[in-house]
Each structure stands twice: as C-alpha cells, then as structure tokens.
Amino acid sequence: MKIKPISFLNNTKELTKLCSKGETVHIAEKGQKIFTILSTKKYEQILAKLDFHKKMMEASEDVIAGRVYNFEDVVAELNKKYGF
Numbered sequence: 295m296k297i298k299p300i301s302f303l304n305n306t307k308e309l310t311k312l313c314s315k316g317e318t319v320h321i322a323e324k325g326q327k328i329f330t331i332l333s334t335k336k337y338e339q340i341l342a343k344l345d346f347h348k349k350m351m352e353a354s355e356d357v358i359a360g361r362v363y364n365f366e367d368v369v370a371e372l373n374k375k376y377g378f
C-alpha cells in the first residue's frame with residue numbers, strides 16, 4: 295500500500311507500474327486520503343470475496359430460518375422421481 299500526493303496522478307507510467315505489481319495506491323491531498331487506485335484484477339478479486347461473503351450470509355440466514363433440506367430426503371426424492 296502506497297500513499298502518494300495528488301500530483302502523483304501526473305506520473306501515469308509509475309502509477310501503472312505500481313498497479314500492475316498488485317499495489318494499492320492511495321492518493322492524498324492535504325494529508326487526507328481522497329481516493330484509492332488499484333488494478334482491475336485486484337478490484338475483481340475484492341468483488342468476488344464480497345460476493346462469496348454475501349452468499350454465505352444468505353445461506354446462514356436460510357439455515358436459521360429453517361429454509362433447508364435434508365440431504366438424504368433430497369436424494370430419495372430424486373431417486374423416486376428420476377430413478378437415480
């Protein structure tokens with residue numbers, strides 16, 4: 295993680311180099327981070343992790359609410375219906 299001044303945005307070659315190495319670059323103005331730049335690959339990895347955690351939370355809510363099926367019952371039903 296690198297913190298750079300806003301003037302660093304003029305240095306696109308170095309910024310691209312850092313991002314391609316997987317670095318996250320925070321751009322700061324007056325000592326305060328104002329935005330973050332990261333590679334598309336890293337951004338998509340973060341989105342995938344968030345999606346996974348969202349789905350896990352939804353699954354946990356289903357379990358708590360009783361919206362689940364017993365595996366053996368599902369297999370028996372498939373056997374009866376499709377002859378598995």
